[in-house]
Amino acid sequence: MSIKLRLILSNIAMITVPIILFLITSFLLMIVFLGDIREMATFLPESHNYHKTKQEDTIFFLELKEKSAVNPVELMSKEYLKSLNNVLSEIESGLIIRKNDEVYYLTRELENIRTDELPEFGTEKSFRSLEEIGEQTFAIKQHDFFLKDGSKVSLFLMRDASPWNQFVRTFFPILFGLCLLILIATNGLLTYFVSKSIIKPINQLKKAAHFIKNGNLEHSISAARNDEIGQLTQAFEEMRIQLKESHEIQKQYEDNRKELIAHISHDLKTPITSIKGYVEGIRDGVADTPEKKARYIQTIYTKAVDMDHLIDELFLFSKLDLGKVPFEFERIDIKDYLTDYFEELSFDLRKQHVELHFQFAPLGHYQVVADREKFKRVLANIINNSLKYMDKDKKELIISIDSTDEDVEISIADNGPGIPEDSIPFIFNQFYRAEQSRNKLTGGSGLGLSIAKMIIEEHNGMIRLESTLTVGTKITIILPHHSCSEEATS
Structure with a gap:
C-alpha cells in the first residue's frame, strides 16, 4: 500500500472512527442517565416517538377535542374540569383553558406558570412540541375552538419537560468532552501507527547512511x-552496491598504480644499474x-635503447589510458593490409628461422575502419x-582471417610454450608477465599486450587469447565491418 493511500485511509478513519465511537458512547450514556431510553420518548414530539400506539396523554387530548366539538358547555364547566384531575395526575400533565385571552381554568401544578407566554389562539398543535414558558420547558398540546x-377558547395540555432540559444541559458538555477525547485519542493512535510505519524505515535509511x-x-x-519508502530503500541499496563496486574499482586502480610504479622503478633501475657498472x-x-671497451660501450647503448623503448611504451600507455592519443581512421581492406605488412616482416622472420603462414578466403569481405599505424x-x-x-x-606463426556478417576476425597463432591457465585472465594487464623473472631475454616491458588491447578497443573491437601449454598461443582480434562501423558511428 502506498503512503498516499495510507494517509487517505487514515484521514477517513480519523473522521469515521470518532463518529462511530461517539454514537455508541452517547447511546450508553443515555441509558445510564435515563435508566430506560423509552422515557426520553415521552418528551419528544410524536413524529420522533418510536411507539407504534398512541400514548395516554394523546388519547386524553383527543377525548378533550371531541368534547369541545360535541358538548363545549360541559367542557367549560368547572366541576367537569376538576373531575379531570385524577386523569391528569396519572398522565403527569396539567391543563390550562384560556378564554378570550384570559385564563379560565388551570390546574394546581401550573399555578406558577407565566400564562402570558402561552402560544396565541390559532397556533393549534395536535402533536407534542417543546416550548419555553418562563424559565421552564413544557411539552404542549394545544386545541383552539x-x-x-x-x-375564542384555547385548551393546553402541558407536561413539565424540565427533566429533558436538565438532561440536555448535563449531557451535552459530557458528550462534547467525550467527542473531543475520542477525536484526540483516535487521531493520536492513527498518527502514531501511520508515522511509525513511515519513521521506522526512514530510521533504517538513516542508519545505513551513517x-x-x-x-x-x-x-x-x-x-x-x-x-514510496520501499522504492527509496531499493534505490538506496542499489546506490550502496554501486558505491561498493566503485570503491573496489578505485582500490584496484590504486593497487594497479602502486604496482605500476613498482614495475617502472624495477624496469628502469635495472638498466641504469648496469649502465653505471659499465661506465x-x-x-x-x-x-x-x-x-673490451667497445663491448662495454655497446652494452651501455643497448641498455639505453631498452630504456628508451620502455619510456616510449610508458608514454603511449599513459596517453591511451587518458584517451589523448589521436587516431586517424580510414577504410582499409585488412587482407591487403596484412599481405603488405607480412611482406615487410618476412625478411626478419627468416633471419629468426620462423615460418609464416597466412590463411584467408579469397572472396571474403574484409573491409574495416582502422588507423594504419596504430594497428x-x-x-x-x-x-x-x-x-x-x-x-x-x-618456429611457426599462423595468421588467418575469417569474415562473418558483422565482423572480421584476425587470428595470430604460434607454436610456443603456451601460457599457464591461471595466468590467462591477467595476460592483458599492464606489466604482467606469465614468466615472472622479468628477464629481458624472455620478456619485454609487460605493456605490449595491454597497449594492443587498448588500441583495439579504440577501434570498437575486441581481443581475446587462447593458450595450451606445450602447444602454443592464439590471439584473436575482432573488428566490425566497415558498414557496421558506420552504423555505430551514426
Missing part, C-alpha cells in the same frame, strides 16, 4: 515494502683493451611477444 357566543558516511559499505538494507668499469680502467603497433606487439617466447626448433 369557538363557543356559540363567539368566544554506515556509508563512516566508510562501511557492507551494511545492506532490504526493501520489504512496495510503497665505472671504463672509468676505472677495467676495460683495458679496445675490444601496425598492435600486430608488432603481438608478434614480438610470440617470438620472444618461442622455444621449439621449428
Whole structure:
C-alpha cells in the first residue's frame, strides 16, 4: 500500500472512527442517565416517538377535542374540569383553558406558570412540541375552538419537560468532552501507527547512511515494502552496491598504480644499474683493451635503447589510458593490409628461422575502419611477444582471417610454450608477465599486450587469447565491418 493511500485511509478513519465511537458512547450514556431510553420518548414530539400506539396523554387530548366539538358547555364547566384531575395526575400533565385571552381554568401544578407566554389562539398543535414558558420547558398540546357566543377558547395540555432540559444541559458538555477525547485519542493512535510505519524505515535509511558516511559499505538494507519508502530503500541499496563496486574499482586502480610504479622503478633501475657498472668499469680502467671497451660501450647503448623503448611504451600507455592519443581512421581492406605488412616482416622472420603462414578466403569481405599505424603497433606487439617466447626448433606463426556478417576476425597463432591457465585472465594487464623473472631475454616491458588491447578497443573491437601449454598461443582480434562501423558511428 502506498503512503498516499495510507494517509487517505487514515484521514477517513480519523473522521469515521470518532463518529462511530461517539454514537455508541452517547447511546450508553443515555441509558445510564435515563435508566430506560423509552422515557426520553415521552418528551419528544410524536413524529420522533418510536411507539407504534398512541400514548395516554394523546388519547386524553383527543377525548378533550371531541368534547369541545360535541358538548363545549360541559367542557367549560368547572366541576367537569376538576373531575379531570385524577386523569391528569396519572398522565403527569396539567391543563390550562384560556378564554378570550384570559385564563379560565388551570390546574394546581401550573399555578406558577407565566400564562402570558402561552402560544396565541390559532397556533393549534395536535402533536407534542417543546416550548419555553418562563424559565421552564413544557411539552404542549394545544386545541383552539369557538363557543356559540363567539368566544375564542384555547385548551393546553402541558407536561413539565424540565427533566429533558436538565438532561440536555448535563449531557451535552459530557458528550462534547467525550467527542473531543475520542477525536484526540483516535487521531493520536492513527498518527502514531501511520508515522511509525513511515519513521521506522526512514530510521533504517538513516542508519545505513551513517554506515556509508563512516566508510562501511557492507551494511545492506532490504526493501520489504512496495510503497514510496520501499522504492527509496531499493534505490538506496542499489546506490550502496554501486558505491561498493566503485570503491573496489578505485582500490584496484590504486593497487594497479602502486604496482605500476613498482614495475617502472624495477624496469628502469635495472638498466641504469648496469649502465653505471659499465661506465665505472671504463672509468676505472677495467676495460683495458679496445675490444673490451667497445663491448662495454655497446652494452651501455643497448641498455639505453631498452630504456628508451620502455619510456616510449610508458608514454603511449599513459596517453591511451587518458584517451589523448589521436587516431586517424580510414577504410582499409585488412587482407591487403596484412599481405603488405607480412611482406615487410618476412625478411626478419627468416633471419629468426620462423615460418609464416597466412590463411584467408579469397572472396571474403574484409573491409574495416582502422588507423594504419596504430594497428601496425598492435600486430608488432603481438608478434614480438610470440617470438620472444618461442622455444621449439621449428618456429611457426599462423595468421588467418575469417569474415562473418558483422565482423572480421584476425587470428595470430604460434607454436610456443603456451601460457599457464591461471595466468590467462591477467595476460592483458599492464606489466604482467606469465614468466615472472622479468628477464629481458624472455620478456619485454609487460605493456605490449595491454597497449594492443587498448588500441583495439579504440577501434570498437575486441581481443581475446587462447593458450595450451606445450602447444602454443592464439590471439584473436575482432573488428566490425566497415558498414557496421558506420552504423555505430551514426
